[in-house]
Amino acid sequence: MTTMEEVNLQGLSAEKIEKVAFILKAIAHPMRLGIVKLLAEHEELSVSAICEMMGSEQSLTSHHLSNMKLKGILECKREGKNILYSLKMKEVLGVLKCMSSCDAL
Amino acid sequence: MTTMEEVNLQGLSAEKIEKVAFILKAIAHPMRLGIVKLLAEHEELSVSAICEMMGSEQSLTSHHLSNMKLKGILECKREGKNILYSLKMKEVLGVLKCMSSCDAL
DNA sequence: AATTTAAATGAAAATATGTTCATGTAAAAA
């Protein structure tokens, strides 16, 4: 494994930093991270399934889902009455992983 | 290397998700990510050095630095007239790294 | 001791986010 000291940050232009910030901001919220975690473990889930598992309200959940979909983090498809959400930008799992193994937390 | 599909998210409790969200929010900003990048490449830097390299104003830069220091991401020490900032929470480099290698961006 | 340099701080203003509530829409079931 590579140590943090030797992480290569070349090719991280100002423009790319903007984009990274944009994506990080989009997931930097307890409920949204919770949803990402669920979708890391479940491939696809309906909105009501997410609401149940998260213990969150429909409208608020839907707002957060739309938000992450708009930003390219999630995608969804209709299946009958349900909308199934899934994780599109898999890279965010790496973010979650390396933060979850953070001693300081 | 491990693929994203097999990332292990066990032991990521609701409480830890809150903390991760807190840290991500703290770096999810172009200027703050820029500072983190600089401190990944420089070990320690004075505020004025950071201002020059970032092309940012003193006061705003200082606010962002204090903010990240308060949240345990940075640390600093005085050296004469200067305050030298450095990266304390090295784990954030992992975040930056895996987002920088994101195709979608 | 007065001045300059480096950085921090606080309050105000500007902007962005998060949440709630009521309502709309689309598919399925009755």
Added chain:
DNA sequence: TTTTTACATGAACATATTTTCATTTAAATT
């Protein structure tokens, strides 16, 4: 075809973040 179920949406409101500006503090220089 009306009703129900699942979800989306928009507006209003509440809250938080970001930025600016003026001022303050602390160390170094004169």
